[in-house]
Amino acid sequence: MGRKRLHDAADGRPTVHTVAARAGVSIASASRVLNGVGGSAETVRRVREAAAAVGYVPNAIARSLQSQRTGLIAFAVEDIGNPVYVAMMRAIEAVVAESGRQLLVHATSGQVASETALLRRLAHRYVDGMIISPIRVTDSHIEAMTASPVPVVVIGQLPDEVPVDNVRTDSRTGAALAVDHLAAAGRTRIAFLNGPLDTVPGVARDAGFRAAMARHGMSADMIEVGDFQYAAGRAAAERLLARARPDAIVCANDLIAVGALHALLVSGHRVPEDVALVGMDDTELAQMSYPQISSVSLGSEIRGRLAARLLLDRIGDADLPPRREQVPPSLVIRASSGGVA
């Protein structure tokens, strides 16, 4: 006794030293065999056997310290309960997996503190890069992003001068598409249920809605604001219906639209006969509802895929100039606005 666990880690688990000692070889040889590079047949056999016997599991942290890579990518998102982020995540995951890396998701609950803390923590090298889709962009976000030691790609609008890879869409135009569609269908009293006006998408969609309404000569006086959730959408619709008689509603995302649909049906309105409905993001939620909800697609899968590619490119070459991709919105017409069922 006394020499037991001599080469083990602090917690008693075997290390490469343990394996090497048991196999009667140097740690260099053990390491080589365990990584499958070099080693004579006999050495390979002995090391493999020793590793299996002691149940050796490499310590990835130590390996990463040496290799300067972890093989992990993070996707930080504000509300993973929103299917649009799930769609993005799936697209990102596909690209990331293809590169042999693993994707981790972090839900920030949209708190600025939490988001920057995340950047501070993960970006301290636990991951090789991260994709982040903030709905609010503060100075501290920007500072954290530019100071990050690992590459960061942003999905969403970003001030032009920030030198960070960036995939954006144009939800201003997206909101306008919805209005145009409803106006063309003869709707004249179009309401808008938006998310918070201190968010980037909130202001863009508000601007798009107002501009399109003006263009059609209609007044934008039926606007309700809540957050981007189902419950808020339902509540906003109830407030709206209590004070006005819209014949169409544009919603700033699909969660809000589903909430609005619920409020409409509960209060006996027919959709789309009495009130037409258009959501935004074109998530699976829009298809799962009955009637199915027309929705402005902002190309979430495409944005996810592009963001992943930008990130991998930058990991491959840190000196690339900052790039910027733009994905155009498009309208998907379904039953809720009088399209085909």
Add this chain to the structure above:
Amino acid sequence: MGRKRLHDAADGRPTVHTVAARAGVSIASASRVLNGVGGSAETVRRVREAAAAVGYVPNAIARSLQSQRTGLIAFAVEDIGNPVYVAMMRAIEAVVAESGRQLLVHATSGQVASETALLRRLAHRYVDGMIISPIRVTDSHIEAMTASPVPVVVIGQLPDEVPVDNVRTDSRTGAALAVDHLAAAGRTRIAFLNGPLDTVPGVARDAGFRAAMARHGMSADMIEVGDFQYAAGRAAAERLLARARPDAIVCANDLIAVGALHALLVSGHRVPEDVALVGMDDTELAQMSYPQISSVSLGSEIRGRLAARLLLDRIGDADLPPRREQVPPSLVIRASSGGVA
């Protein structure tokens, strides 16, 4: 020249050496100041200033190698598109955040290879512990779990002899609750839309349904199987309606139930008048639908919270005996089965 970036990391970023050199102190002092322990007023000032000047960001990997902790917890889940996992995640997150750690989520897409690869990779020390909710449990899962160097907690059924902390529910009884409720409401032709029979929940719910039907003297001959997704639920319901005339449908989860609801409404059935519907998991989806869907709650928040606590306890003391928590199911009655709207 020649001595420039002498103390920088390989990638040119400043290290604690860089900061120490610039501040004219030893790396020990620099480290102490940066961690907020000790240091004279003058030293603190100089180090802080130097760190800010060079934009020092600590390398978390190196720190973790030394401290043997990362402060990260992982939640591995099969399909993050299913709201039940989002609910669990939120509950876990709350507990984990309280302990000052950060939660990461990994969606495994239910592939065994991916799940065990995950265990192999993350559990190699990138995280301090992980919670996993597999719907299939294979030998390779069990092996990976027991060999894991970091604590693992399983949400879901597990063979009794596996010495792993475990939070389970009883979805067998859950399915029976649904049948009892429908039978009590006078439904006599009860169908069942289940998930795959090679999954743990799939077999449990099948057994529960059949047992309850037998107990009520009804034959369990209207059963359709798909996967646990919306599309499968809708397709299964369509198959069912093409060959039979149920007056009630039990669904193995809420996604399936929403799919079934859609199929029912499209084909002109009234819910609950013609066909009553009960889902399972009691996710927000059940409340977002119209009519709202009755659902068997399996206490996902509670299970998440318990799992997180078990994990933290085990991280605190690895020698604890394996523990097992059980959460009972309960029925939440809504409009789709004739409850209150």
Add this chain to the structure above:
DNA sequence: CAGACTTCCGGAAACGTTTACACAAGGAGC
């Protein structure tokens, strides 16, 4: 059989932190 090449191996130095330990300086107590 001499030399040139190849293959395999072990020692030791990294990777960027934290921290145990030793030591110096300064103040308080007698």
Add this chain to the structure above:
DNA sequence: GCTCCTTGTGTAAACGTTTCCGGAAGTCTG
């Protein structure tokens, strides 16, 4: 003025890997 304690500092050893480098042994060529 001596000891004793406190406070601050620096040196160096960890943490568990990978990998560079030099040397030993074996193989091929002419």
